Amino acid sequence: MDVLVLLLQLLMLLLTLPLHLMALLGFWQPLCKSYFPYLMAMLADNANRKMESKKRELFGQIKELMRTSGKVALLDLGCGTGANFQFYPPGCRVTCLDPNPHFEKFLTKSMAENRHLRYERFVVAPGEDMKQVADGSMDVVVCTLVLCSVQSPKRVLQEVQRVLRPGGVLFFWEHVAYPRGSWAFMWQQVFEPTWKHIGDGCCLTRETWKDLEDAQFSEIQMERQPPPLKWLPVGPHIMGKAVK
Template sequence: MDALVLFLQLLVLLLTLPLHLLALLGCWQPICKTYFPYFMAMLTARSYKKMESVKRELFSQIKDLKGTSGNVALLELGCGTGANFQFYPAGCKVTCVDPNPNFEKFLTKSMAENRHLQYERFIVAYGENMKQLADSSMDVVVCTLVLCSVQSPRKVLQEVQRVLRPGGLLFFWEHVAEPQGSRAFLWQRVLEPTWKHIGDGCHLTRETWKDIERAQFSEVQLEWQPPPFRWLPVGPHIIGKAVK
């Protein structure tokens, strides 16, 4: 099986050779950082109807929280285009973190469309090192379709633990690997080296639920959902929350 995967990976590499050459020369990353926000904006528009009810139910739990100042201090990690803003209850004080500064203009548009929220700031940073944020400063952290593309999910979750107050909540929605041994998992392995360039570092075969379960949260609740797009190689999604 490994030999077959390697053969198919090489075949895909040959078919996408210009992309890999650009990446090898260091020319692809600036291009990807520029186009990727537009790609995500397109996917957001297409997935809205598919995921609206799930997101609304998940984030409705935020309204039951009481922050130290009466409002809920919410950190959106890997905020992207701000697609989650419409689902947050009124009174949330939102801080946004994303390593790609090109998302800011999309984020500004989403902010203008969601006046029920209070916006704190947009921080250009990686999730593995959010030194701009103080310990125990957040009531909620939201992480949707982010842990697939970070360098170290373990370090990101450590940072989430650090910035969350005791009893604070992490809400997550992440795509994960298909079942090992399945045909779908085989194709994820084949396509992953190329997909990482297309998807700005996105990994198809991560077992992210294991990282969350190992992160020493006091409680983890998650459910599995089928992928919203069958024409993409991303696998099933895990949706839920974890309590510090």
């Protein structure tokens, strides 16, 4: 199967050769950073409609952290367009972090539509280096469809541990690889080199559940779900929470 994957990858490379040449010459990345927020805004609406009940179930658990103070410091890691804002309960003080500054105007629109939240600031930084966020300053970190595209999931989760207070919670929703050896996994391998350019670094074959299990959280709850958008080459999703 390895030989077949290589041959199909070469065929895909030939079919998308202009894209790869632009990436090689350094022209594609700036263009991708500009258009990617528009693509995510379009996909987020569709995904939210399909995942609304699951997201409300997941983020509804944030209310449990509000029993004492009535408010929660929440870091939306890889915030994108602010697609999760509508699911956060009132009383959340939201800090947004994303390496792409072009998302800010989408965040402004999302905040205007979700007045039940208090918008703290937008930090332009990668998840691997969140030095602008203080140690132990967050009650909650939310990470949805982010660990697929970062340079180092391990380093990001270390940073999440650093910024969370003791007992703080990471809520996650990520797409992951199909089982190794399956035909679906083979096609993910074939599409991945091209998809990484289209999806601003998104990897299709990451086994993110292993990174979460290795991150030394005190407790992890995780469930596996089918992909909500079946026409995309992304695989099954994992959703859950991890307690520091």
